Amino acid sequence: DGGITQSPKYLFRKEGQNVTLSCEQNLNHDAMYWYRQDPGQGLRLIYYSQIVNDFQKGDIAEGYSVSREKKESFPLTVTSAQKNPTAFYLCASSYGRSTEAFFGQGTRLTVV
């Protein structure tokens, strides 16, 4: 089945640790995105990538890093510099600008 797979579903992080969230898609989409959702809020863009080996900052990139070494994969690292990382993280992909985006099931990150 084609789709977007995020893992893990739940992640617990100790303060000061870096953690990496996985996002894989088999839809042959060129563009991939990471969004953050806080309780009762809409989604805000962290990073996006239009092609392999290229990515751009979104609205809230501070404290996060990404890589795009393969078309299918767009991992997100939440670094210790992110002051308030507890949130729901959603990965999306699309064929590119102005095309329909599809989302994975999300990763819920909690700092303990």
Add this chain to the structure above:
Amino acid sequence: GIQVEQSPPDLILQEGANSTLRCNFSDSVNNLQWFHQNPWGQLINLFYIPSGTKQNGRLSATTVATERYSLLYISSSQTTDSGVYFCAVGQGGSEKLVFGKGTKLTVNP
């Protein structure tokens, strides 16, 4: 940047009722999507509708791009329609979707 406002923020219905959700945006767009976020957090695509009207079963949507709004209609609501409905827009030359804060729908049996 573009602003997206959704109304109402909360809506409570009895099963079988109809409803209309509204999305206003502050600038021209070339991408508009409606999503349903289920209780587990997943975003389900409802419509990709930068302009015009579409229908899918009990749901339909209309976007009037020249007047900068979109409407989502839910007819004969069911308890499984409960959740948060998001409108998201994209502009020419930009990759990103900008989301509204959502409408939380509760359908009671």
